Amino acid sequence: MEYRNLGRTGLKVSALSYGAWVSFGNQLDVKDAKVLLSRCREAGVNFFDNAEVYANGRAEEIMGSAIRELGWKRSDVVISTKLFWGGQGPNDKGLSRKHIIEGIKASLRRLDMEYVDLLYCHRPDISTPIEETVRAMNWVIDQGWAFYWGTSEWSAQQITEAWEVAHRLDLIGPAMEQPEYNLLAREKVELEYAPLYKSYGLGLTTWSPLASGVLSGKYSKGNIPEGSRFALENYKNLATRSLVDDILNKVEGLKPIATELNVPMSQLAIAWCAANPNVSSVITGATKEHQVIENMKALQILPKLTPDVMEKIDAVVNSKPKRPDQYR
Structure with missing residues (x-):
């Protein structure tokens, strides 16, 4: 395994990590x-990702119970969770x-942990001033409930605004962002x-390297394997949008x-990310x-991704973002 610094921080995270989205609580038990x-x-x-919304909190409970029963040393692993959707109430x-404060306390109870290493704002909240969010995330860090905070699916403008607030108030800015990133989503x-x-040392922990399994090659027109993500009732709309001819x-x-x-195919897609x-x-x-074992071999093929191979991949997917013309 290769370990990389999380952006400009001193924290080392495994280049490949595991997330509980979809699986824990929906398909898997402890x-x-x-x-x-x-x-x-x-x-x-060493890095395991979660969120308060995954399986309505059950994913955090399962991960916490599993880690406790496995007897892992807490300092050996990096645990993250994300806050935004915590319930049905107007302040949930x-x-x-x-x-943020009630959400992290609830997440820590479900995980049965004293702290998470990384805490993400799961989506931007246009109804809350960014300064309020920056101050709250810093307060959580000051309590020792999280070590670093970041964002997920925020725009560059929103991340920049958070950093400007942090600089102005001498607070900690978002160290990391968690965006979707794969051969079909690159912008x-x-x-x-x-x-x-360069400006903020932003680190990325990217999700959906296989585009919900599409890039594994297991899906074809009209063929959704039993037990796959797209076979789940609440993911059929995503299947309809993803399994198109293009x-x-x-x-x-x-x-x-x-x-x-x-x-x-799965290893190629993960290694590309x-x-x-x-x-x-x-x-x-x-x-x-067997999927975990196969996925973890992806780093072994990084040396095979030569510039020529990367060009061939780009020619096929035709998804490389085009940079706007610059004024001279």
């Missing part, structure tokens, strides 16, 4: 989780000081956030490249033991 988490640790993974969601990571890496044709076009490199120098960790997801 017994299953222990098996998958154990395989992750054996591969050197968003990024107000009230919800934010490669173009919009580009100025932030996307499936791109996946088919990537298969010869994977064959030429003698690697599975990890090859971006601004990505601190690629969050993987899996519901089966």
